[in-house]
Amino acid sequence: MRKWFAASMPMLAALFLSVTATHADPLASWQDTAAKEAIVTFVERVTNEGSLDFVPPAERIATFDNDGTLWAEQPMYFQFMFALDRLKALAPQHPEWQTTEPFASLLKCNVKAALSGGEPAIAKIILATHTGMTTDEFDQVVLDRVTTAKHPMSGRLYTQMVYQPMLELLDYLRANGFKTFIASGGGIDFMRPWTEEVYGIPPEQVVGSSVKVSLEVRDGVPVLMRSPEINFIDDKEGKPVGIQQHIGRRPLAAFGNSDGDLAMLQWTKAGVGIRFALLVHHTDSEREWAYDRQSSIGHLDKALDEALANGWTIVDMKKDWKIIYPFEIN
Amino acid sequence: MRKWFAASMPMLAALFLSVTATHADPLASWQDTAAKEAIVTFVERVTNEGSLDFVPPAERIATFDNDGTLWAEQPMYFQFMFALDRLKALAPQHPEWQTTEPFASLLKCNVKAALSGGEPAIAKIILATHTGMTTDEFDQVVLDRVTTAKHPMSGRLYTQMVYQPMLELLDYLRANGFKTFIASGGGIDFMRPWTEEVYGIPPEQVVGSSVKVSLEVRDGVPVLMRSPEINFIDDKEGKPVGIQQHIGRRPLAAFGNSDGDLAMLQWTKAGVGIRFALLVHHTDSEREWAYDRQSSIGHLDKALDEALANGWTIVDMKKDWKIIYPFEIN
Numbered sequence: 001m002r003k004w005f006a007a008s009m010p011m012l013a014a015l016f017l018s019v020t021a022t023h024a025d026p027l028a029s030w031q032d033t034a035a036k037e038a039i040v041t042f043v044e045r046v047t048n049e050g051s052l053d054f055v056p057p058a059e060r061i062a063t064f065d066n067d068g069t070l071w072a073e074q075p076m077y078f079q080f081m082f083a084l085d086r087l088k089a090l091a092p093q094h095p096e097w098q099t100t101e102p103f104a105s106l107l108k109c110n111v112k113a114a115l116s117g118g119e120p121a122i123a124k125i126i127l128a129t130h131t132g133m134t135t136d137e138f139d140q141v142v143l144d145r146v147t148t149a150k151h152p153m154s155g156r157l158y159t160q161m162v163y164q165p166m167l168e169l170l171d172y173l174r175a176n177g178f179k180t181f182i183a184s185g186g187g188i189d190f191m192r193p194w195t196e197e198v199y200g201i202p203p204e205q206v207v208g209s210s211v212k213v214s215l216e217v218r219d220g221v222p223v224l225m226r227s228p229e230i231n232f233i234d235d236k237e238g239k240p241v242g243i244q245q246h247i248g249r250r251p252l253a254a255f256g257n258s259d260g261d262l263a264m265l266q267w268t269k270a271g272v273g274i275r276f277a278l279l280v281h282h283t284d285s286e287r288e289w290a291y292d293r294q295s296s297i298g299h300l301d302k303a304l305d306e307a308l309a310n311g312w313t314i315v316d317m318k319k320d321w322k323i324i325y326p327f328e329i330n
Numbered sequence: 331m332r333k334w335f336a337a338s339m340p341m342l343a344a345l346f347l348s349v350t351a352t353h354a355d356p357l358a359s360w361q362d363t364a365a366k367e368a369i370v371t372f373v374e375r376v377t378n379e380g381s382l383d384f385v386p387p388a389e390r391i392a393t394f395d396n397d398g399t400l401w402a403e404q405p406m407y408f409q410f411m412f413a414l415d416r417l418k419a420l421a422p423q424h425p426e427w428q429t430t431e432p433f434a435s436l437l438k439c440n441v442k443a444a445l446s447g448g449e450p451a452i453a454k455i456i457l458a459t460h461t462g463m464t465t466d467e468f469d470q471v472v473l474d475r476v477t478t479a480k481h482p483m484s485g486r487l488y489t490q491m492v493y494q495p496m497l498e499l500l501d502y503l504r505a506n507g508f509k510t511f512i513a514s515g516g517g518i519d520f521m522r523p524w525t526e527e528v529y530g531i532p533p534e535q536v537v538g539s540s541v542k543v544s545l546e547v548r549d550g551v552p553v554l555m556r557s558p559e560i561n562f563i564d565d566k567e568g569k570p571v572g573i574q575q576h577i578g579r580r581p582l583a584a585f586g587n588s589d590g591d592l593a594m595l596q597w598t599k600a601g602v603g604i605r606f607a608l609l610v611h612h613t614d615s616e617r618e619w620a621y622d623r624q625s626s627i628g629h630l631d632k633a634l635d636e637a638l639a640n641g642w643t644i645v646d647m648k649k650d651w652k653i654i655y656p657f658e659i660n
Contacts (some may be wrong), residue, residue, distance in 0.1 A: 058526065058532060112535040135574055190577040196388065204534075207492050213573060222593065222596050224597075240545050240554060245518075246534065247533065248534055248536065263552065267545070
């Protein structure tokens, strides 16, 4: 199942070696600006056994949003593009979609009309394309797609459009005894098949939105079927709830990029002792995208105000990151 | 919060050293019988890189039921005894309980009458005693109780009534690259405050039944409130579902003791390649308790038939375990 990565492993290993040989700095893609300094200072304080802020390794929980924090999310969430692909692939088996919204508009490639139905329309699209199969089957569908689908603008695989500075940050935190988790509004089972290879985050450390699953027996064999019913939405006020249910500890550090992450950051900072909250601010219209308060995707408004008011760390992608994507490394 | 263990650490360390000095065998409390041999053979096969059955460490997921598998569960589930204690402590604030079932019977110490209401009565008792407070407050309530409450028959702390051979098995699996999880019908938040110290299983590796929690703001500070509403029952067919939602991988090995674990064991064994399923059979009326098909607690009937029919490993506690509890070690 994980074989598609095997071919690229020597290349990745060579890349890794060349990077580590060139830079002793574990955060080599970060400019030496305030954001980087804040990260390093925080990590040194909680890991220094002589420090009053010392935190035992078991309690060093770091939670990361995914869309817009670890990988890109424009011009629309990658999972939504996956859903559109699935919709087209499944359409022949669903003639009724030709005359039912939001499917009819989508099949005519009119995303805007399809989404005029708001969140209920999005839920219909996700449920129609993500359920009605076993968990094992869905894993395979995701993996097949993620290994081949190209981003419409960059022509890159979605998994290549991850942020190199954030990969370094994940490694840096783990090297300092942190356990890294994803806490995303995206589908938990859309992420799990590939997060281990791409981010070094195993499936059991992924928290996300989910559909209900139920145990059924097929030809005498138990299978878990994905039902067209929402189980949990891991977004906004749901993020602290999802973190509590999955992890059972409050994060020591949390990383996000939008108002969907605000509750997670507030919950993190409300913990006893030193805590770290960071927002990735999309400010780079040339190398990536620039958007915040006016954007429907990655909407960043209240959380930006809170971050500014409370002195949370804000990453200015344009100024704070030397490179954006791993493929920029020569 | 975890300080109560600190005092006993030197003693535990001394004990550990004396045990390891005496026995090089990591499963020293296991008799050299078929159960032990089955465990060791399985572990050697999946960890031997030259073996066709080799499984990479990341996929070595082991799930353990708790009640009756890792610790005792007689004469009633320890969590239920905790609930009864809580009920008595909270009764002064709930005069209505004096005239409402199942509370009225319980407050008269008539457990049998109280439980005549079956599962709905149990749910009422759990919800009344486990909710209406923040998650942090509940953690503290559990910890206060678990550090002081004595078992009515043994006079020991509940956390002393864990099975020494299973502690060794947890360590042995971890030493062989397994990640150990609890998958219990018990309350996830009743277990998490103490499983790390007692079993070496951190909160994020505990799967269990849960109530709904929601984010509220109290005096400007976000808190997670425990609501009197069931979120998930991690028992029977719910166990594979809970494992999927929390872990996202099928276990390589699963350990239980009752029909409540049957679906988990079947789900585990239905995976591709070699898998391990084990049942702890309570056969020792002298050192522990002897019960199976007729018992309402730890009811073991169908799962025993399946284990016998399919050659799963069955631990006969009386014959297979040299000692039951850690406090038996001199």
